[in-house]
Amino acid sequence: MQRPHRVVSLVLDGALPLDVGIPAEVFHPETGFPYAVSTCGVTAGTVPSHGDFGYAVPRGLDALADADTIVVPGYAPAGRPIPVAVREALRNAASRGARIASICYGAFALADAGLLDGLRATTHWDAAEQLARRHPRITVEPNVLFVDEGAILTSAGAAAGLDLCLHIVRRDLGVGAANEIARGLVTAPYRTGGQAQYLPKSSSAAHGETLAATREWALTRLDKQLTIAGLAAHAKLSPRTFLRRFAEETGSTPLQWILRARVDTARGLLESTTLSVDRIAHEVGLGTGANLRLHFRRLLDVSPSEYRATFSGRS
Incomplete structure (x- = not known):
């Protein structure tokens, strides 16, 4: 029996x-x-939290030596120096090939260990400028939910960590597994890493996701032609206002978002059905198998057949 993938949170x-x-x-x-x-933790015992309680952790930094994935949750205040032993443990884990991810201000720990040099990264938007100033070798992207650089991943604040962890599950086990876990947690199964962290204060839109219903409507019609005019009409907005608000809420254009949704729906069908690639392309609104293969390769760097061979039957 294959051993489970070991995930260790460094608190x-x-x-x-x-x-x-x-x-x-x-x-x-x-x-x-x-x-x-x-x-x-740094040592076994009780780790003080950001609040009036603590976390009982059973092991110290030795736990990182055999971890497959290490997650560094955020800690306050943002940017507080981490112990030298933590830097060394993170560098050692990275050098042996462990996957390392951070949530929120946890990006500062990865940065202090030198793991983000030369890479793109994100953190909570209110600390992004501080991260960029302290670590100029990092390309800080303050307006995204998470950044995947392969073995190193970073996410924005709070709930964006949930998006990142579900993204990791999608990488490991496919869309079906991530969707099942998301259903159990009563959360959206997929928000792209490029989705914006927050609405700019200058926006005239009310804070929150005002176009969520329109996006849900679009997901039920991926096999049909979807136009800016049709989407705007559903949202009861002018096309210009719709485009602006859509970019504010998702960090992408409607057509980019729809393309990604179609590819993700195709991923689920490849995992859970034996439909041909041509049939799946038709079902998700991409027309032909050649078109699906083109976008699959561009977005995921694998072919549909390679993806199916890896993830079929795991849903």
């Missing part, structure tokens, strides 16, 4: 409660997927 002083809880929920073995999740 540092001042850890943010939601950030600590997210990987514990997403990677919990009760989901039925092959993960084992645990926590550690």
